[in-house]
Amino acid sequence: MQKLGDIFIATGLITEADLEKAMKEKNTSLSIAEVLITLGLTTDKAVAEALSTHLNLPLVELGGFTVESEVLEKFTSKLANKYMVFPLENTGKTIKLAMANPLDFDAIQAVEFKFACSVSPVISSYASIRSIIERYYGLEEDIEEIIKDARYDQGPELLEETPDPSLNILKREGQSSPIVRIVNKILQKAVKMNASDIHIEPQEKDVRIRYRVDGIMNEVMQLPKQMLNGMVSRIKITASLDIAERRLPQDGSFKMLLEGRAYEIRVSTLPTKFGEKVVMRLLNASNPTVWLDEIGFLPSAM
Incomplete structure (x- = not known):
C-alpha cells in the first residue's frame, strides 16, 4: 500500500529530510500531509495537485460546487469533519467523494458502510473541503461532539505551575x-x-x-x-x-x-x-x- 510520504517524495514535492522532520512532529490526529503543511514544507494546493497527478484522480475545486440535498440526507457534519471528506454525487451504487487524503481507507469504509455503496474518490484541498463543509453545515456540528473527538487527558490537574510545554507540542495541539x-x-x-x-x-x-x-x-x-x-x-x-x-x-x-x-x-x-x-x-x-x-x-x- 502506498504511503503519502512516499508519494510526495516521488513527485518531488518534498525531500526525504522534509519527511523525516515531519514524522518527528506527527501525532495521531494529523495526517502527514497536514503536518508538512503546518511546518511550511509545502502548501495545501501543492499537496492536492501532487496526489491528483500521482494517483491519476481528478482534482476538484469545490468553491462553486452545488450538491443536491438528497446526497446530504445520510451524510453528517461529524463524518465530514472527522475524515475531511464531502459527498458530491450519488449515482446508483456509487458515491463521488471529495477527499483531502484518498488513501484514507478508514474514511472510504465509513462512507461505504453509511451509504451501502462504493466510493469513487476525487481530490480536493483541505481548505476547499473545510469551506464546503461550512457552507452546507454551518454551525450544525455540536461543540460537545468535537470535544469527544479531542480525546483529551482527564487525569488530575496540578495546581502548581508546570514547566512550559515544548514548542513542538504546542504546535501539534494548535493544529489538531x-x-x-x-x-x-x-x-x-x-x-x-x-x-x-x-x-x-x-x-x-x-x-x-x-x-x-x-x-x-x-x-x-x-x-x-x-x-x-x-x-x-x-x-x-x-x-x-x-x-x-x-x-x-x-x-x-x-x-x-x-x-x-x-x-x-x-x-x-x-x-x-x-x-x-x-x-x-x-x-x-x-x-x-x-x-x-x-x-x-x-x-x-x-
Missing part, C-alpha cells in the same frame, strides 16, 4: 483537528450573535468563553481546561504570534471569511494565574464607511 474546529465554531458563533469581542478566560478548573454583545458581556460556554493550550496555540499561530512565549502579553491580528463576510480579527493574549487569556476583537472588513450625513446628523451638527 478538534482544536481547529472548536476555534472555528467559537468564531462562527460570535458572528451569528453579532458579538464585537470574544474573551477566552482560563479558570481554575475550566475555560470560560464570553462574548460582548451590544456592550454587555455574556457567558456562552465552558470548555475543559485541558483544551486551553491547544486553543491559545491555534489562535497564536493564525495571528502570527510566538506560541512559545507564554509569560508576556502579545498582540496580533488575522483575517478570516465568516458567514460570507470578511473579518479582521485583532488578538491580544495576557498571562494570568490559571493560564493565558485571549481577547479577540471582530471587525467586519466588509462594512463600507458610513458618513455622518448618512446616519441622520444635520449639517449644523457636523
